[in-house]
Amino acid sequence: MDDILLAIGFGLVTAAIIAVSTVALSLQYSVTNIPNFAHGELMTVGAYGALVAQRSTDNILLQALSAAIVGGAFAWAMNFFIIQPFARRRPRNLVLFILTLAVSLILQNAVLIVFGGSNIGFSVPASDAQQIGPFIFTGQDLLIMGSAVVIMVGVHLLLRTTKFGKAQRAISDSRELARVTGINADRIVQLTWLLDGLIAGFAGFALAASVGSLSPTIGNSFLLVIFAAAVVGGIGRIYGAMAGALLIGLAMEVSALYLPADYKVAVAFALLILTLLIRPGGLFTTNRVVAR
Amino acid sequence: MIDYAVSTLTLGIIWCIFTYAVNTTWGWTGLLDLAPFLYIAVGAYVYSVIVGPPPNGGPSVHWILGLQLPFVFGLLGAIVAAGICGLILGGIALRRLRDDYFSITTVVATLTVYAVIAQFVPLFNGYTGVYGVPQPLVKELNLSASAYQVFFLGLCAAVLLIVYIFMERIFKSPYGRLLRAVREDETAAAAFGRNIYRVKLQAYVIGAVVAGLGGALLAAFLQAFNPYAWNAAETFLIYAAIFVGGSGNNRGVLLGALFISVVVQELTRLFVVIPGHPDAAAALRYMIVGVLIIAVLWWRPQGLIPEPRDHDEAPPDPAGVTPPRPLETAPSDV
Numbered sequence: 001m002d003d004i005l006l007a008i009g010f011g012l013v014t015a016a017i018i019a020v021s022t023v024a025l026s027l028q029y030s031v032t033n034i035p036n037f038a039h040g041e042l043m044t045v046g047a048y049g050a051l052v053a054q055r056s057t058d059n060i061l062l063q064a065l066s067a068a069i070v071g072g073a074f075a076w077a078m079n080f081f082i083i084q085p086f087a088r089r090r091p092r093n094l095v096l097f098i099l100t101l102a103v104s105l106i107l108q109n110a111v112l113i114v115f116g117g118s119n120i121g122f123s124v125p126a127s128d129a130q131q132i133g134p135f136i137f138t139g140q141d142l143l144i145m146g147s148a149v150v151i152m153v154g155v156h157l158l159l160r161t162t163k164f165g166k167a168q169r170a171i172s173d174s175r176e177l178a179r180v181t182g183i184n185a186d187r188i189v190q191l192t193w194l195l196d197g198l199i200a201g202f203a204g205f206a207l208a209a210s211v212g213s214l215s216p217t218i219g220n221s222f223l224l225v226i227f228a229a230a231v232v233g234g235i236g237r238i239y240g241a242m243a244g245a246l247l248i249g250l251a252m253e254v255s256a257l258y259l260p261a262d263y264k265v266a267v268a269f270a271l272l273i274l275t276l277l278i279r280p281g282g283l284f285t286t287n288r289v290v291a292r
Numbered sequence: 293m294i295d296y297a298v299s300t301l302t303l304g305i306i307w308c309i310f311t312y313a314v315n316t317t318w319g320w321t322g323l324l325d326l327a328p329f330l331y332i333a334v335g336a337y338v339y340s341v342i343v344g345p346p347p348n349g350g351p352s353v354h355w356i357l358g359l360q361l362p363f364v365f366g367l368l369g370a371i372v373a374a375g376i377c378g379l380i381l382g383g384i385a386l387r388r389l390r391d392d393y394f395s396i397t398t399v400v401a402t403l404t405v406y407a408v409i410a411q412f413v414p415l416f417n418g419y420t421g422v423y424g425v426p427q428p429l430v431k432e433l434n435l436s437a438s439a440y441q442v443f444f445l446g447l448c449a450a451v452l453l454i455v456y457i458f459m460e461r462i463f464k465s466p467y468g469r470l471l472r473a474v475r476e477d478e479t480a481a482a483a484f485g486r487n488i489y490r491v492k493l494q495a496y497v498i499g500a501v502v503a504g505l506g507g508a509l510l511a512a513f514l515q516a517f518n519p520y521a522w523n524a525a526e527t528f529l530i531y532a533a534i535f536v537g538g539s540g541n542n543r544g545v546l547l548g549a550l551f552i553s554v555v556v557q558e559l560t561r562l563f564v565v566i567p568g569h570p571d572a573a574a575a576l577r578y579m580i581v582g583v584l585i586i587a588v589l590w591w592r593p594q595g596l597i598p599e600p601r602d603h604d605e606a607p608p609d610p611a612g613v614t615p616p617r618p619l620e621t622a623p624s625d626v
Contacts, residue, residue, distance in 0.1 A: 035392045082586060091593075094324045097392055098531065099586060105528055106582035109575035117571040224400055231396070266407045269400040276393055277384065 007253045009135040015249025016148035017206045021222070022229040022241040023155055024199035030172040030236025031192045033093060037100045038078060039200055039226065041107035043219030046071035046201025047208040048111060051122055060124050064147075064205050071201015072194050078103055079193035084186065104220065112216040119213040144206045151199060156238055158195075168192060172236055225252070225265060228272035234282020243284050247271065298441045302513060304553040305448045309506035311533045311549040312455050312542075317499040318531070319539035319599075320468065321492055322475030324391060327381065327398035328530055329522040330405055331500040334377050335370035335507025336517040337409070337416050342366040343512070344425040347417065354414045355422050363428035367508050374504020375497050382496035386489060402524075410519045421518020428512055448509055455502060459542050462498075471495050472540070525578055529553070532581045535588045538595025547596060556580060 025039050049070030050063040057063065082099055129138045137145075159165035167188045170178040179185050200219075207222065208214040225248060233244025248268045255267040275283055310332060317325040343366035346358030359365075385397040410419050428447060430440060462468045473481040474491050482488050511517045529552055537548020560577050588595065 035396060086590070092322075094322075094391055094395070095589060095593075097324065097395065099589065101528065101531075102582040102585040104582075105525060105585075106579050109578045109582070112575040113572050113579075117575075224396075224403060227396055228400070231393075260411050262407050262411050266404045269404045272400055273384075273397060276389055276397060280389065280393065 003257055004254065005134050006136075007257050008250060009137065009141075011250035011253035012135070012246075013137070013141045013144060013210060013249075014253055015246045016145040017203055017210060018222070018226060018229050018249050019242050019245035020148045020151050020206065021200055021203035021226045022233065022245045023152065023238055024196045024203065025226050026230040026233065026235055026237065026241040027155070027159075027168070028192055028196035029230065031168050032083075032189055034083065034096045034100060035227070036196070037097070037223065038104040038107060039100075039196075040219035040221070040223035041104050041111075042071045042075050042197050042200035043204030043207060043222065044111055044214075044216060045074050045107060045219075046197075046204030047122070047214045047218055048115060049201060050205040050208065051115075051120065051214060054122070058125070060143075063124070064202055067205035068198045068202040071204060072198035074107070075197020075200065076190065076194045078197075079190055083193075084190070108216055108220055115216065117216060119215045121213050122208045123212055124209045140209055144210060147202070147206070151202070152238070152242060155199070159238060164188065164191065224272075225268045228268045228275075231272055231280075232275045232283055234284055237282060237284070240282050240284045244282070247283075295438050295441060298438070298445050300554055300558050302441070302445045302448050304550050305445070305452050306506055306509050306513060307530070307533065307553040308452055308546055308549040309455055309509065310503060310530050311537075311545045312459055313499045313501075313503035313506060314530050315534055315539060315542075315545045316459070316462075316471075316495055316502065319534055319541075319545070320463075320471040320475060321495040322391075323386075323492060323496060324395040325398050325496065325499060326395050326527055327402045328499070328503050329524070329527055330381075330398075330402040331374040331378060331503035332507035332510065333405075333409070333517070333519075333522045335374045335504030336511035336521070337422060337507075338373040338504075339363075339366040339370040339508035339511045340422040340425045340517050341416070342369045343428075344422060352413075353417055353420070355417045356415060360426075363512065366512075367505060370504045370508035371501050374507065375501045377504075378497040378500025379493070382493045382500070386492050386496060399524075406519060406522070417518075419519055421516060421521070422511075423516035423518075425511055425515045425517075427515060444513070448513075451505065451509060455505070456542060456546070463542060528578070528581055528585070529557070532556075532585050532588075535585055535593075535595060538597040538599060540599030541595065541597045544595050544597035544599075552581070556584070 021039070021043060025036065028034075028036060028039075046067035050067035053063045053066035078100075082103060083096060086096060086099060124140060124143075129136050130142065132142075159168065167178065167183045170181070170183055171185055171188055175185050178188075204219055207218060211218070229244040229248045230241055231244070232247060233240030233242070248271060251267050251271060252264045256264055259267070310328060313331070314325065314328050317323045317328075341355055341357040342359050342361050343363050344358055345360055347353040347355050381398065381401050385394050385401070389397060409416050412418070416422055427440065427444065429443075433440065433443060435443060462471075470481070470486060470491060473484075474486070474488055478488055481491075510521075514521065530549075533548035533552040534545060535548070536551055537546065538544025556577065560573065560580065
């Protein structure tokens with residue numbers, strides 16, 4: 001019983017990190033309709049941004065901020081210099097998908113060249129472990145979960161109450177119609193990428209802090225887990241992304257009790273495939289627009 | 293030096309076979325299959341356990357079979373096993389998924405199989421993999437080591453020739469046109485009474501079979517196979533080969549695969565050396581491939597040798613870049 005509670009505790013932390021990253025991915029996927037396989041690298045460059053910041057400051061907030069800014073800058077540049085010029089030529093969507101794969105390959109190996117391939121220790125100062133209900137969390141875990149909640153609420157408010165959020169939802173439904181009604185779609189898409197990068201960069205920081213070290217593949221190794229959470233929750237649905245992340249995070253950690261740890265990701269993938277087969281629109285939605 | 297050239301060329305030829313596999317699925321049918329290495333690995337493993345000996349390295353070494361049959365059976369087994377895997381995965385993933393979801397499913401399936409093979413030791417000996425696979429006809433021929441290398445190169449070239457002829461026949465046949473029709477406009481092809489699902493699944497299985505055949509040759513070349521031999525990034529190399537050479541064109545595929553495997557992979561290995569940084573050269577190579585993919589898609593999306601035009605149609609664009617279509621245009625002929 002204690003094992004299960006412990007696993008659930010881990011699962012909640014994992015879920016918080018996945019949830020933050022998934023919200024960003026899901027939002028970007030629904031607005032631009034491009035499955036971004038460089039999303040993991042946005043997390044990676046964010047984490048390394050925090051590492052660089054850590055060399056000159058002990059302030060966690062500044063480290064997190066630098067992670068977000070680095071992630072955001074890369075995402076912005078990726079859309080501005082690569083995706084958008086191609087998108088103007090109206091290629092098949094899969095071509096844009098391939099571009100993100102190429103960007104992922106470039107970024108991951110660039111990080112490898114600059115910082116080397118070995119694991120680099122990364123720790124944030126944390127207070128003592130605290131017992132909350134049946135779970136025991138370190139201060140670091142609490143910080144991660146707290147910031148995850150703040151980001152969720154922030155994204156929710158952004159989507160529901162601002163014009164930017166409204167425009168995003170309009171573009172997500174139909175870019176052509178949004179354009180006709182006078183929305184500057186290119187600008188909204190560009191800002192969406194920026195937002196995606198900011199959040200992904202922060203998620204990279206949280207992941208590195210939680211794992212305690214970072215390597216050039218840290219983000220990429222989580223990429224498909226994040227896709228799994230996004231698909232399970234339904235692409236473009238913020239609450240779905242949270243629920244999907246919770247389900248995937250818990251399933252991964254609890255399964256590790258019964259199966260070798262390397263099967264953790266396989267469990268997430270099984271959930272992804274099952275969702276696609278049974279309810280491709282996501283488990284927590286009612287529409288089935290993504291099914292053919 | 294000659295040995296090196298022969299082995300580089302052999303590997304290049306095996307890469308050509310991989311690239312033909314992906315050309316069938318992506319180049320002609322427009323399916324972005326990110327699982328080619330799944331079929332390559334299945335082919336390699338099945339070949340290894342059919343041709344290779346039973347495990348004898350101590351109590352912790354396990355793999356199934358170890359039949360020590362002649363290599364032809366190994367090739368057949370690899371083809372059948374890869375085909376069955378393609379039928380299962382394609383049969384599930386092609387049925388109702390949108391194209392980007394299909395791609396995600398193929399990646400995920402590859403990683404899942406990878407995890408299982410690496411973890412479940414009794415199947416193919418986990419991370420250590422299967423080893424001691426004898427080379428085809430090595431005992432019967434009794435050649436010197438370098439003469440045998442040349443013979444093996446010839447063997448691979450013969451298999452490549454068969455694959456090439458097979459692909460040319462498909463390309464020129466009505467069936468090849470059907471595949472391209474599905475790529476260009478699924479709805480139109482369906483309107484002409486074609487079963488899109490079946491056509492895609494057939495193309496997908498053909499791709500899997502060819503990839504499995506290539507995988508078998510790879511295992512014969514390496515004489516061993518383990519999970520480290522299939523890195524996800526290798527899939528990009530195959531796609532880079534297709535984009536550079538010209539997707540949909542059989543000669544373009546040949547050119548692209550040799551360009552990537554010989555020029556990009558080997559020449560950079562020789563000349564780009566960064567002292568004190570062992571990973572950097574490989575990383576730089578992958579970066580070059582990434583930049584190459586983007587550059588080719590931007591400046592020459594049809595590749596160096598574009599797909600030959602079908603008679604009086606608008607030129608199909610192999611990388612899938614289609615000009616904006618006026619609303620009133622009827623679906624193109626198929």
